[in-house]
Amino acid sequence: MSATAKTQPAPHVPVKKEKLDIGRLLLEGRAFFALIAIIIFFSFMSPHYFSVNNFLIMSSHVAIFGLLAIGMLLVILNGGIDLSVGSTLGLCGVFAGFLMQGVNLEFLGITLYPSLWVVVLLTCGLGAAVGIVNGVLIAHFKVPAFVATLGTMYVARGIALLMTNGLTYNQLAGKPELGNTGFEWLGFNRLAGVPISVLVLIAVALLCGLMLSRTAFGRWLYASGGNETAADLSGVPIKRVKIVVYMLSGICAALAGLVLSSQLTSAGPTAGTTYELTAIAAVVIGGAALTGGRGTVRGTILGALVIGYLSDGLVIIGVSAYWQTVFTGTVIVLAVLLNSLQYGSSGKSR
């Protein structure tokens, strides 16, 4: 987590030159302090919690939500919402599984076994396509984001179920003689002791952080989320920005789908159900405003870690799954309360 916390400073955070206000600091760094509090609490409660290995395992769980949450952050910064990411995750997982089984082209009488990188690229392409459908519906046909992505959420889930007839692909390992092995690499392997999935998350977070703070596109995204008409009149291509944002969210969902099915060594059509809500929660806990224009990758990663470490911690100390849900919900509501406190006071600055 130390690496992910080092993303670029938020471009919108006003630089305070006065003396540091403790209350303000606690408020703005709330996700970070919440994370520290969670780690300290569970370290006292369980001897197994505070170990490098456990953190790495928990982080590999966080990777799934983290990837979804980064895509969701981009959409929320734009002032939208993407309810389809959970289904896109499921669909992309199934699609990857389908490719790993071999594509049987009956009219040619051959079966294609695409290599792993082709599978990854095609799957990301599918995620991007779902995102583009969302983006075009929202930007060009003026369908409200909530409704458009609700629709694709159902459609994507339905297609995933149709593709497998409701069953799960289990043969994801591939065969050496076909040259398509290595699918489990994403979910199980480690580089220098760090799970690949965590490295993927870090890479995506760094790229998105860079994109938001240092590219013209990032600025356009913040601007069109903050005030779409003003951005439009300033020459920002708001429709293109919107479509790209949903496309990126779709790609993030596809990556999460690949990681999840690799971790589970199976691709089921119901994978990722309700994950979109967890992703939204992570973004909100990370301090982003649902009205758009405010939020950072750093905050979102912290938000994902808070949710992940909290629920894994509850599992480790043996709290029932029902209580976990109650706790997660409470954290989300608290986060939103603090958000309105922060933006409510700064919005009235004279």
Add this chain to the structure above:
Amino acid sequence: MSLAHDFNHQPTSQDEVVLSARHIAKSFGNTHALKMVNFDIHRGQVTTLFGENGAGKSTLMKILSGVITPTSGDIILDGESVVFHNANEARAKGISIIHQELSLAPNLNVRDNIFMGREIIRNGQVDFAEEERQTRLLMEELEEDIDPLMPLEELRLGQQQIIEIARAISQNSRILIMDEPTSALSAAEVEVLFKVIRDLTSKGVSIVYISHHLEEALEITDHAVVLRDGVMTAYAPRRDIDLEWIVRNMVGENFDLGTPPQGYDFGDTALAVKDLVIADPKGGHYNVVDKLSLEVKAGEIVCVYGLMGAGRSEFMECAAGRLKPKSGYILLGDQDISTLSVGQRIQSGLALVPEDRQKDGLVQTMSVGENLSLASIGEFAKGLLTPRSAENKLIKDSIKSVTVKTSGPEAAIGSLSGGNQQKVVIGKMLATGPKVLLLDEPSRGIDIGAKAEVFKLLAEKAKEGLAVIYSTSEVAECLSIAHRIIVMHKGKISAQFDSNVSKEQIMAASGEAVTH
């Protein structure tokens, strides 16, 4: 009566004073919004409060209407000292405020709006019949032919304002405070409003009136009070004052909005509009701009004058690419830009400063610097990443060239005054290096000092070869820096003048009744 305070700021008048505020002071932290202000409201008369933005007008009105409490000072109502803790207490004493933004529900009908929050209950149910009867009486009293069951959103803005006033009257208000009531009204609607105000005053209701439109306010007022930097600088009854007196007391010096820049020749035609027709964007079956043709040369400043609904804003939005024309075309230099997007037009050299800077001009979630660089950031982003140093230089240069008063590029945009926010919008568009700059009501809602600065800036840029077109609804602003004045009326150009025209000629051509 225990008015033991001194009156040296304000001569006692023989009229009856309903409410008087004495030595009112209000501080927000280290900012002193009001310093020892005395203020009288006379029974059955209109008192107008003049002052630039930030002079403390709104603060004073909020104190009188109980929205905020003063740091020190007394409010004396009918000879008794009163303290209001909130707006409801003030309302109970008959003091109502109508804010600049209407507080009505567009989805409800007139009756429900008037009785919103204080419905007449009989036997546990709302007595709609009684509410309707009272609403009808109110409308008769105001001589407005508005059906109580009409949905509010179907009324014109001016009528909605009347409903807001009717609601205040129905609460037996004796003192009615109106904050910029005419800012969104047409000339005809202003006349209706003024008639209502005269009716009310003849019935003994006292009016406190705030407006940036000085000429209009002079027409209706009985007393004038001028605030500057939280201090009351002048007080006089109507018969003793004129426009010049108000302006002098508002800005504290003789001021002028500038003259057309001279001493250079215009360049080639920068913008040519030919036979432009724009259909009503709200779906009406008429053209808001009808066969408009216009040519502006490089270095020329053109003022477009017209009433609300004359088609000024639509013309500008269409030129900038926000509205699609029905027919006609727009040439920028030799290039036909009719089919380009907003962004492409900005790149070609045509930029618009929109009328509503809060809604269309600024991104409130971004800093001053990010707002300034927003329109040009795509231009200098060479490669993938934007060079920080180039952006910072652009921001610094912009802040300097348009003289934005800010604590730094990182400051929140909301921390700036209205005039400085407007300069940020102008600076943002100037940073794109335009050849033609359109400004829709650039002086709206900014104080007179900032207005003069904005016009000075435009005059300088015109000297450097920029073609400037600005629209306004204040005649005084036509006769400032513009080389040429175009009057629009119902989507057509009804007259063109050079800068030697008189105010009366302009107003006559706009279809406005000459009142002076």
